[in-house]
């Protein structure tokens with residue numbers, strides 16, 4: 001099954017928090033393996049942390065969003081540092097600059113100052129940062145040039161900037177993440193911009209509960225049940241219609257069948273990343289599987305940093321070596337430093353193409369050899385770089 005990584009969303013949002021467990025379940029069933037959940041102000045960082053503790057699939061991100069800059073307390077920066085220190089698996093976000101309708105309500109000088117402090121913090125902590133930018137790409141580039149480059153990566157979330165700026169942002173370490181907002185851009189402009197983005201820097205996101213994708217066929221959309229703005233006849237694919245969770249097409253068609261039938265405030269479901277995938281793949285003239293694979297790998301690479309959450313391995317194969325030992329070979333994604341569990345020592349482990357510290361290596365192939373234990377089972381323990389007690393992942397090899 002295709003694996004997807006929602007590189008930017010807000011599952012802690014008060015509009016959907018109550019149904020978040022069901023949204024996550026539905027999205028997992030649809031192939032979404034991870035969600036980068038972005039806090040937006042001091043008020044929701046705790047909730048993001050709790051959700052991340054409850055769900056291995058959630059990558060927590062803490063940040064002060066430009067719309068909420070005026071509400072900050074005097075201790076916001078210390079509090080942010082405390083959250084990032086107490087949550088070694090966390091990235092930074094959502095932070096940014098906004099000269100749009102909403103953003104104009106906040107003094108731009110303040111925005112710049114708050115943004116710069118958070119960007120510097122992300123760089124210092126070697127974590128990625130998720131960046132919101134509306135009508136301020138010139139300012140953003142200038143600040144990033146003064147602060148960057150960013151070897152841990154930055155995510156230009158819901159990117160709607162120009163094709164021309166892509167190479168400059170790329171040089172500084174940027175990834176480009178696409179959401180339903182891309183559908184508001186003229187198609188030929190979007191196509192030109194997408195084609196300017198290097199394939200190893202493309203990400204997909206929903207920005208749920210915002211940015212509902214515009215679609216021609218409503219049957220492909222997932223709706224959120226508690227959203228009272230959704231007319232009754234569109235709610236059938238809601239969160240309580242469990243058996244049809246992953247087949248939105250089972251929903252009976254309402255009168256009009258495209259997005260024009262849906263009220264503007266309709267909330268977005270994280271499983272709608274499938275619609276983004278379809279749209280971006282069509283503009284890039286890639287098939288959906290290819291784009292899913294490449295955007296997933298990009299996200300796993302980006303969200304692999306010291307003490308990040310263990311991300312899943314892809315495959316294990318084994319064979320009997322000439323000397324009778326079992327030989328394992330497995331491929332996995334992300335950055336790992338590797339060791340065996342001392343107490344279950346039968347696995348002698350060595351690696352060939354493992355390349356610690358390199359974010360360019362997409363797949364590490366590692367080989368271990370082992371005599372099987374009496375019950376025919378061996379357990380291999382992988383530890384992430386950073387080596388905190390909680391970041392190991394155990395793999396049963398047989």
Ligand SMILES: [Zn+2]
Pocket residue numbers: 008009010038094207
């Ligand atoms: Zn967002």
